[in-house]
Amino acid sequence: MIEFKNVSLIYPNSEQTIIEDLSFKLNEGEFVLIIGETGIGKSSILKLMNGLVPHHTGGILSGEIEVAGRSTRLLRPGELADLVGVVPQNPINGFVCDIVEDEIAFSLETLGVPLDVMRKRVEETLDLLALAPLRNREIQTLSGGEQQRVAIAAALVTHPKVLLLDEPTSALDPIAAEEVLSILHRLVQDLGLTVIIAEHKLERVIQFVDRILLINGGKDVQLGETRQILSTSPIAPPLVELARVTGFSELPLTIREFRRSVFEFPKLERSSISKESETLIEIESLTCSYEAGKNKYALKDINLKMNSGEILALMGRNGAGKSTLLKSLVGLSPIVSGQVRVLGHNPRDFNSRQLIKSIGYVPQEPGDLLIETKVMDECHRADVDNHANPGTTWQILTDLIGSVSPNSHPRDLSEGQKLALVVSVLLSANPRVLVLDEPTRGFDYDSKRKLVDTLKQIASADRAVILATHDVELVAELADRVVFIADGELISDADTITALTASPAFAPQVAKALPDKGVLTVTDVRAALGK
Amino acid sequence: MLLIKVSQREMVRLNVFLLSLKLAILAVTIRMIFAIIIGVPMPGQTIFSLPEFQLPDFLVGIRIGGEVTTDRLLGALNESLLFAALIILFGAANSLTTPTKILKVFPQRLYGFGLATAMATKMTPQFAESVSRIRMAQHLRGQSQKGAKSWRRIGTPVLEETLSKSLDLAASLEARGYGINPNPTRYKPIKWQSRESVALLPALYAAVVLPSLDLNPILILAILFLSMLAVWILK
Numbered sequence: 001m002i003e004f005k006n007v008s009l010i011y012p013n014s015e016q017t018i019i020e021d022l023s024f025k026l027n028e029g030e031f032v033l034i035i036g037e038t039g040i041g042k043s044s045i046l047k048l049m050n051g052l053v054p055h056h057t058g059g060i061l062s063g064e065i066e067v068a069g070r071s072t073r074l075l076r077p078g079e080l081a082d083l084v085g086v087v088p089q090n091p092i093n094g095f096v097c098d099i100v101e102d103e104i105a106f107s108l109e110t111l112g113v114p115l116d117v118m119r120k121r122v123e124e125t126l127d128l129l130a131l132a133p134l135r136n137r138e139i140q141t142l143s144g145g146e147q148q149r150v151a152i153a154a155a156l157v158t159h160p161k162v163l164l165l166d167e168p169t170s171a172l173d174p175i176a177a178e179e180v181l182s183i184l185h186r187l188v189q190d191l192g193l194t195v196i197i198a199e200h201k202l203e204r205v206i207q208f209v210d211r212i213l214l215i216n217g218g219k220d221v222q223l224g225e226t227r228q229i230l231s232t233s234p235i236a237p238p239l240v241e242l243a244r245v246t247g248f249s250e251l252p253l254t255i256r257e258f259r260r261s262v263f264e265f266p267k268l269e270r271s272s273i274s275k276e277s278e279t280l281i282e283i284e285s286l287t288c289s290y291e292a293g294k295n296k297y298a299l300k301d302i303n304l305k306m307n308s309g310e311i312l313a314l315m316g317r318n319g320a321g322k323s324t325l326l327k328s329l330v331g332l333s334p335i336v337s338g339q340v341r342v343l344g345h346n347p348r349d350f351n352s353r354q355l356i357k358s359i360g361y362v363p364q365e366p367g368d369l370l371i372e373t374k375v376m377d378e379c380h381r382a383d384v385d386n387h388a389n390p391g392t393t394w395q396i397l398t399d400l401i402g403s404v405s406p407n408s409h410p411r412d413l414s415e416g417q418k419l420a421l422v423v424s425v426l427l428s429a430n431p432r433v434l435v436l437d438e439p440t441r442g443f444d445y446d447s448k449r450k451l452v453d454t455l456k457q458i459a460s461a462d463r464a465v466i467l468a469t470h471d472v473e474l475v476a477e478l479a480d481r482v483v484f485i486a487d488g489e490l491i492s493d494a495d496t497i498t499a500l501t502a503s504p505a506f507a508p509q510v511a512k513a514l515p516d517k518g519v520l521t522v523t524d525v526r527a528a529l530g531k
Numbered sequence: 532m533l534l535i536k537v538s539q540r541e542m543v544r545l546n547v548f549l550l551s552l553k554l555a556i557l558a559v560t561i562r563m564i565f566a567i568i569i570g571v572p573m574p575g576q577t578i579f580s581l582p583e584f585q586l587p588d589f590l591v592g593i594r595i596g597g598e599v600t601t602d603r604l605l606g607a608l609n610e611s612l613l614f615a616a617l618i619i620l621f622g623a624a625n626s627l628t629t630p631t632k633i634l635k636v637f638p639q640r641l642y643g644f645g646l647a648t649a650m651a652t653k654m655t656p657q658f659a660e661s662v663s664r665i666r667m668a669q670h671l672r673g674q675s676q677k678g679a680k681s682w683r684r685i686g687t688p689v690l691e692e693t694l695s696k697s698l699d700l701a702a703s704l705e706a707r708g709y710g711i712n713p714n715p716t717r718y719k720p721i722k723w724q725s726r727e728s729v730a731l732l733p734a735l736y737a738a739v740v741l742p743s744l745d746l747n748p749i750l751i752l753a754i755l756f757l758s759m760l761a762v763w764i765l766k
Contacts, residue, residue: 056702081708093696094703105718112712122718154707330671356673368668371684385673411691425672 001162001194002026002049007063009044009053018044020219021063026211028161029192031185033205033226035235036215037444038414042198043089045215046164049196050084051077068161082111085155089166091147092139100142100150101126101135107158125157129183144318145176152183156193163187165197169204170441173317173470175505177204184208200444202237203473203509206230207254227251235445238473238509241522245531258513268518268528270497277307280432280464281329286338288324297336298324300488306464308432311455313479313496314468315506321488322468323364326435329466330361343432356386360426362436366419367411375413375421376406379428386429397424400454416447420454427458434458436467440474452477476500476508476520496520547659551622555615562614566607567599575602609749616752657696661689 002025009019018041026032034042047053051072054061065072068083088094097103104125108118126132129149134142139150148168155163165184169177185208187193199205206212212229214222222229230240231251243252246265252258281304288299299321306312314322327333328340331347340347343358350358363369372378379393386393397404401420404413410421419439426434434455440448448471455478459465469475475482475496482499484491484506492499500520501511511520519525567581581596665688675681704710 050706052702052706056705076711077702077705078708078711081706081711084706086703086706088699088703088706090699093699096700096704096707096709102718107707109715109718110708110710110712112714112716115716115718118716118718332667352670352673352675355671361671363664363668363671365664365668368665368688369672371669371674371687429673 001028001030001068002196003064003066004048005064005066007048007061007065009041009048009059009061011057011059018059019048022221023063024213024221024223026194026196028194029188030194030211031188031209032194032196032211032213033202033209034196034198034213034215035200035202035233036217037235037446038200038416038442040215040217042215043166045213046086046166046196046198048072049162049164050080050086051075052086078110081107081160082158083160084162084164085158085160087148087151087155087163087165087168089170091151094151095139095147095154098138098140099135100131100137100139103139103150104131104153104157107154111158113158121157121159125153128156128187129153143176144171145173145179148172148176148180149183152180156187160193162194162196165195167199167442168197169199169201171318171438171470174204174472176318177201177470178505181205181208200442201471201473202235202445203239206237206240226253238522239513242510242513242525245522245525245529252513255509255512265514265517266528267516268524270518277309277462279305280308280343281306281466282341283325283328284339284341286325286328286340287336288321288328288333289336290324291334298333298488299328299485301338302485302490304483304490304493306433306466308462308464309459310481311459311465311479312467312481312483313475314466314483314485315470315475316485316491318470320485322485323437324488325485326361326437326466326468329433329435330355330359356426356429356431358431359433359435360423360429360431362419362422362426362434362439364437364441366422366439369422369425370410370418373409374407375404375410378410378421378425379406382425382428388428388430393424393428396427397421400424401450414447415442416444416450419451423454423458432463434463434465436465436469438469439467440469440471448474448477472500472506472508473521476511477523548622550659551618554622555618558618559608559611559615562607562611563604566603569595575600578604612749612752658689658693661692665689665692 004022004024007019007022008017010017022045034045036042044053044059047057048061048065049067049072053059055076061073067080070080070083072080095103096106101122105118105122108121113121126135129152131146131149131153134146134150139147142150152163152165152168163184168180168184172180181204184195184197188195188208197205197209206226209226211223212226212233214224214229214233214235216222216234227250230236230253236244239253239255239258240251243258246263248258248261250257252261283302283304286299286302287297290296290298302325314325316322324333328335329342329347331340331350345354345358347355347359370378372381375397376394379397380390382388382393383390394406397420400423401417404417404421410418413421423434436455439451443451452474455465455467467479479496481494482496483493484499492502494502497518497520500507501515504512508520510522510525514525517528519528577598577600580598583594583596586594662685665685669681669684674684
């Protein structure tokens with residue numbers, strides 16, 4: 001179905017080739033996963049398959065790419081629209097229409113499909129993706145998972161033979177992600193569609209895919225059966241790492257496969273260490289509205305206390321009120337009743353000096369905080385603004401992530417490096433509380449591991465860290481305590497082990513594979529086995 | 532005003548209209564300030580006098596300061612109101628229509644032009660949203676929100692984001708075959724809603740017909756208002 005013949009790609013003004021002499025062949029009806037570190041060229045490979053690279057982005061391409069016998073080098077992406085459907089990384093930026101039904105019909109209109117056929121196709125697609133109840137809704141008002149489904153529907157309505165998806169679950173909560181992936185699985189089974197997907201959260205996808213394309217950069221690319229690739233891949237989900245630690249011969253891809261092979265496993269006894277700590281955050285019966293003066297509540301009667309040295313994870317569906325709660329800590333949420341105290345003060349009373357000295361806030365788009373065009377200038381500015389000794393920020397940054405080129409543009413950094421830069425800028429003011437809103441979007445396993453180390457180190461310096469996230473595996477590795485919010489109400493507030501084992505949807509893979517053993521992560525398993 | 536009252540839909544789009552109102556007021560204010568400070572001598576009743584600066588001889592006819600007369604102020608007000616009306620009308624049109632409709636109204640053959648127009652209108656509300664989000668982020672970094680410097684700090688990331696979003700939209704259009712087929716079909720034939728006519732008609736008037744008639748700007752505004760009212764009542 002898709003064939004790459006000696007494909008090389010280089011972007012203008014870049015010294016590094018993105019892809020070098022790549023050849024492979026994907027068959028019809030396959031579900032293929034592309035994995036690799038961030039910035040290694042996964043998106044480029046996807047875009048090569050429908051000609052967006054190089055026709056839209058520029059770049060010099062050599063070699064030949066054929067999709068169902070048509071060359072993407074000769075045809076513009078639009079001429080492949082009947083053959084290849086694309087779900088972009090941020091579907092919301094790619095929507096052309098406001099209403100779900102119109103958006104789905106848009107591709108058919110541009111292809112000139114007659115009205116009667118169009119009506120049938122739209123209905124059929126609405127049903128296929130269970131979007132019929134949402135057909136007249138405005139896309140802006142849908143949840144992340146629903147938007148993803150609309151994007152898939154809009155790509156599928158032309159009956160393409162190939163569907164390309166770039167990180168379809170990265171912004172979704174575990175349940176919405178599950179829903180999207182099972183739909184893809186069904187499409188492959190029922191329609192014989194060829195699906196190619198790039199994704200970082202392997203734990204969510206490996207059970208569905210047939211083959212994996214592993215990119216180690218440049219020339220080093222492997223394509224093979226899921227098990228074969230994962231047995232040696234440096235990028236592996238927790239379940240595979242678990243199997244490696246416990247010495248499985250046949251690699252399990254699902255929890256079921258792991259659980260079937262019975263073996264003795266000791267229960268991990270956790271010792272709770274109580275530390276000297278002081279209360280940094282106090283929230284008392286807080287009720288917030290979405291906008292000042294409106295009586296629809298984003299948060300209802302929340303009580304929460306946080307001590308220094310603690311790492312707290314805030315979980316819940318998209319739109320449950322996580323961001324509102326985080327914003328209330330910096331005095332940006334419209335409070336209806338109740339109060340918030342950060343270091344004993346109302347955050348609204350802080351002037352900007354006091355604010356940065358008390359609380360560092362990493363917004364959902366960390367790049368919003370950055371101003372300068374060079375990493376070094378950014379660090380200088382932070383030193384000056386925060387009245388820190390010259391070189392403080394740079395020192396923090398290199399402590400966090402090792403070396404980074406001081407002259408590179410902050411926007412050219414990888415997601416992990418960018419986040420580290422933002423965190424360093426905030427930490428140079430030495431705040432007692434660090435707040436992060438969904439920090440791991442677009443992170444690979446390696447950058448996540450580094451983030452975990454960084455945040456633990458920050459918390460151990462007598463600070464409190466609070467983060468909102470969908471990433472169960474991250475929470476398992478990182479957090480001491482988990483707070484669930486649903487529909488603006490605090491549902492549970494418990495230590496990580498209790499919280500994550502209470503519901504299967506929010507349990508990490510290791511806890512599902514080894515239930516009731518007191519383990520959440522591969523690190524725990526190693527400890528329990530005494531390795 | 533009437534237009535917005537008619538169609539209170541999304542807040543984002545309402546913001547655009549409010550932004551254009553502010554811009555219009557700013558334009559009038561600036562014009563009036565300049566009218567008071569700089570200008571050619573005009574007849575009419577003197578309201579008050581400013582100290583006059585002596586300019587070099589080659590700048591004949593221009594002076595800074597001097598007598599401020601009624602004619603001078605009224606003339607400037609007339610000009611600036613016309614300008615303000617155009618800004619407000621653009622804002623109103625922008626807050627009422629959507630890029631989709633613009634794309635559909637454009638003949639498919641004018642691909643590039645349609646695309647540019649659609650992106651410009653789609654980006655305006657997102658632009659307003661990015662500005663407020665990035666202002667918040669920089670407030671959290673302890674940066675002051677006042678003065679010309681804050682605009683440079685906010686401007687760069689906002690422009691970068693707007694650009695990358697436009698590229699995403701363009702890529703999506705391209706991948707979905709926009710502009711490839713010369714004979715696209717219509718899923719739902721566009722129904723012109725009254726409010727679209729309300730928005731378009733006065734805008735056309737203002738842009739094409741009225742300036743060529745050499746009328747008093749106050750009169751032009753009155754005609755605009757009446758025509759809006761008429762279209763609305765007649766719908």
